[in-house]
Amino acid sequence: MINYGELLLKKEPFSEIVIGNTAIVRAMIESGVRVVTSYPGSPTPEIATAIATIPHDRRPFYFEFSTNEKVATEVAYGASVNGHLSCVFFKSVGLNVAADTFVQLGHMNLTGGMVIVLGDDPGAHSSQNEQDNRHIARLAYTPVLEPASPAEIYTYFKTAAKLSRKNGMPVILRLTTHTCHQKELVNFDGWTPDEQDSTPRFDRKNGPYIPITSAVFPMKRRAIYRLSEISSSNEIRELNTLINNGSPKGIITAGTTFLSVMDVLKDSPQKPDILKTALVYPLQMDVIRQFLNSHDEVKILEELDDFIEQAIKKEAFDAGIKCRITGKMSVEDHIGEFTPDKVREILSRDWPGIVKPSADGPVTAKTPARPPQMCPGCGHRSAFYAIKKALKETDIKVGDIGCHTLGFLPPYNMVELLMSMGASTGIASGLALFNNSRKVVCFLGDSTFFHAGAAGIVNAIFNRHDITLILMENGTTAMTGHQEHPATGRNFDEITERIPVRQMLEGMGVKKILEVDTYNQKKLTEAVTEAVAYEGLSVVIAKHPCMLKFTKAQKRKSDAPVRQVSVDTSSCDRSYECINRFACPTFYRNSDGTVTINKDLCIGDGSCIQTCPVNAIKY
Numbered sequence: 001m002i003n004y005g006e007l008l009l010k011k012e013p014f015s016e017i018v019i020g021n022t023a024i025v026r027a028m029i030e031s032g033v034r035v036v037t038s039y040p041g042s043p044t045p046e047i048a049t050a051i052a053t054i055p056h057d058r059r060p061f062y063f064e065f066s067t068n069e070k071v072a073t074e075v076a077y078g079a080s081v082n083g084h085l086s087c088v089f090f091k092s093v094g095l096n097v098a099a100d101t102f103v104q105l106g107h108m109n110l111t112g113g114m115v116i117v118l119g120d121d122p123g124a125h126s127s128q129n130e131q132d133n134r135h136i137a138r139l140a141y142t143p144v145l146e147p148a149s150p151a152e153i154y155t156y157f158k159t160a161a162k163l164s165r166k167n168g169m170p171v172i173l174r175l176t177t178h179t180c181h182q183k184e185l186v187n188f189d190g191w192t193p194d195e196q197d198s199t200p201r202f203d204r205k206n207g208p209y210i211p212i213t214s215a216v217f218p219m220k221r222r223a224i225y226r227l228s229e230i231s232s233s234n235e236i237r238e239l240n241t242l243i244n245n246g247s248p249k250g251i252i253t254a255g256t257t258f259l260s261v262m263d264v265l266k267d268s269p270q271k272p273d274i275l276k277t278a279l280v281y282p283l284q285m286d287v288i289r290q291f292l293n294s295h296d297e298v299k300i301l302e303e304l305d306d307f308i309e310q311a312i313k314k315e316a317f318d319a320g321i322k323c324r325i326t327g328k329m330s331v332e333d334h335i336g337e338f339t340p341d342k343v344r345e346i347l348s349r350d351w352p353g354i355v356k357p358s359a360d361g362p363v364t365a366k367t368p369a370r371p372p373q374m375c376p377g378c379g380h381r382s383a384f385y386a387i388k389k390a391l392k393e394t395d396i397k398v399g400d401i402g403c404h405t406l407g408f409l410p411p412y413n414m415v416e417l418l419m420s421m422g423a424s425t426g427i428a429s430g431l432a433l434f435n436n437s438r439k440v441v442c443f444l445g446d447s448t449f450f451h452a453g454a455a456g457i458v459n460a461i462f463n464r465h466d467i468t469l470i471l472m473e474n475g476t477t478a479m480t481g482h483q484e485h486p487a488t489g490r491n492f493d494e495i496t497e498r499i500p501v502r503q504m505l506e507g508m509g510v511k512k513i514l515e516v517d518t519y520n521q522k523k524l525t526e527a528v529t530e531a532v533a534y535e536g537l538s539v540v541i542a543k544h545p546c547m548l549k550f551t552k553a554q555k556r557k558s559d560a561p562v563r564q565v566s567v568d569t570s571s572c573d574r575s576y577e578c579i580n581r582f583a584c585p586t587f588y589r590n591s592d593g594t595v596t597i598n599k600d601l602c603i604g605d606g607s608c609i610q611t612c613p614v615n616a617i618k619y
């Protein structure tokens with residue numbers, strides 16, 4: 001097995017097949033990054049997984065999971081203005097949380113430099129939307145580099161770090177789900193460790209660092225000037241790819257779409273020329289103009305919005321360039337990933353003489369659909385099963401982001417509205433206004449409580465909203481891979497002060513708090529009934545450790561076989577409570593109507609035993 005920790009610290013050059021999220025860590029090390037921060041979110045958490053392979057005492061930089069993306073950005077900013085090269089990484093929608101600080105960064109003088117690694121999610125594999133963060137980068141005057149593969153992630157990061165430090169400006173490295181998770185053989189350079197210099201270099205003379213009235217215009221001017229410095233730099237010019245096939249037609253593209261274009265054109269007899277731009281904001285317009293001027297027709301292929309298309313068309317118009325430029329032609333061109341299938345579909349539609357439609361039609365997934373579901377033994381399942389018994393069909397149920405979002409699934413149907421991390425309490429408060437007949441119940445995970453949930457709870461107390469909050473405390477940030485959070489008693493590297501959820505709630509002034517283990521279903525049903533009847537904000541802490549995390553830890557400790565449940569067919573009355581209402585995937589109904597368990601799935605937690613009306617489930 002590869003020891004990634006040793007590999008990432010190697011002083012000599014080496015080659016290895018790695019995913020993008022691992023390649024980037026070596027780039028951080030070689031660039032001399034001193035401070036790295038994050039809040040977990042797909043597709044980037046494996047960057048932290050790679051960091052964790054390096055022993056804490058040998059790690060050349062400091063790393064923390066901060067409480068949310070905004071705080072993570074602020075910690076990285078503080079380190080940068082203290083003279084240390086820093087990096088923050090998070091998922092697409094994390095930028096919305098960080099935005100208040102992020103939008104300001106381009107205006108500041110980041111003396112140490114700062115790379116912002118954004119994991120965008122075309123295809124919305126694990127996000128509530130496909131937001132194209134190039135728009136937000138533009139709003140914040142922040143340059144964006146977009147690599148297509150792990151090898152490019154590695155080189156682009158190093159260039160981003162260098163340019164950021166040189167220009168005192170943040171640089172975004174925009175990754176997507178597929179660049180993060182793709183595997184490729186990457187040739188890594190050697191690395192000479194720096195002296196670990198801890199001299200704080202913050203000097204207000206490098207400012208202004210107080211963006212008020214008189215400072216705002218000069219700061220904005222400087223941001224715009226620095227943007228053009230970065231966009232005209234030779235370092236970035238060297239990252240562009242130009243493929244000259246001697247064609248009057250050309251394609252301008254970026255990121256992983258480039259790989260799809262290459263794939264589709266493999267069997268095309270008349271290959272157009274291709275320009276892959278490394279910098280997607282701002283564009284290197286001299287390079288673009290030259291490409292347009294040397295072609296009769298140029299097609300712009302980019303995932304999600306017509307972002308570079310608009311900039312290129314404006315440039316061509318202003319410069320009076322005669323080349324015909326086409327980009328997005330339909331709504332569907334703005335939606336989903338630009339996989340080879342999708343690029344073939346577009347090119348065969350727009351350039352039928354060059355690309356033929358696939359003879360077999362679009363390749364459809366051959367694997368059976370696998371909808372998301374809670375794990376066997378999940379405490380959230382037990383909670384939803386019990387809570388459903390306490391609520392009326394007409395009660396309004398507001399969900400939040402996390403594994404417990406899956407409570408929206410049948411048979412529970414316990415989530416009817418969902419928005420963004422920490423939003424449930426605020427939304428519930430709004431639903432409780434001018435509402436004299438329907439109770440409002442909302443759910444919140446423990447990591448999300450610290451991330452963005454607390455403010456909504458304080459608001460509910462402050463403004464006397466009549467809602468019930470069910471805090472689903474499973475002792476981890478489960479959905480993104482079991483990261484620690486402030487109530488777990490550990491940070492990324494060490495034991496730390498625990499910040500208990502209950503004490504926080506008491507400190508905020510919540511008067512009605514009930515706490516129940518979700519495996520005690522009867523007690524939880526009673527607690528929720530009592531909480532819903534209470535006037536004002538009531539909180540039920542529905543707690544049970546994440547069983548996936550727990551069983552993994554158990555397996556590490558011992559290989560002893562886990563006990564499992566079985567169904568006594570002689571006493572089973574075939575009411576199918578375990579399948580139809582508890583819905584643990586372990587149970588299945590045979591063709592003869594009997595119920596058995598899937599031994600590959602059952603973890604022996606026994607939370608199902610109490611659901612059987614005739615006690616037919618036994619260890």
Ligand SMILES: Cc1ncc(C[n+]2csc(CCOP(=O)(O)OP(=O)(O)O)c2C)c(N)n1
Pocket residue numbers: 039040041042091093094095097127401402403404421444445446447448449472474476477478479480
């Ligand atoms: C702004 C934002 N940041 C990060 C994420 C990624 N994310 C999705 S679920 C989740 C964890 C939620 O943890 P918790 O609230 O404890 O619920 P659990 O999954 O443990 O039930 C995170 C970090 C996101 N969706 N949005």
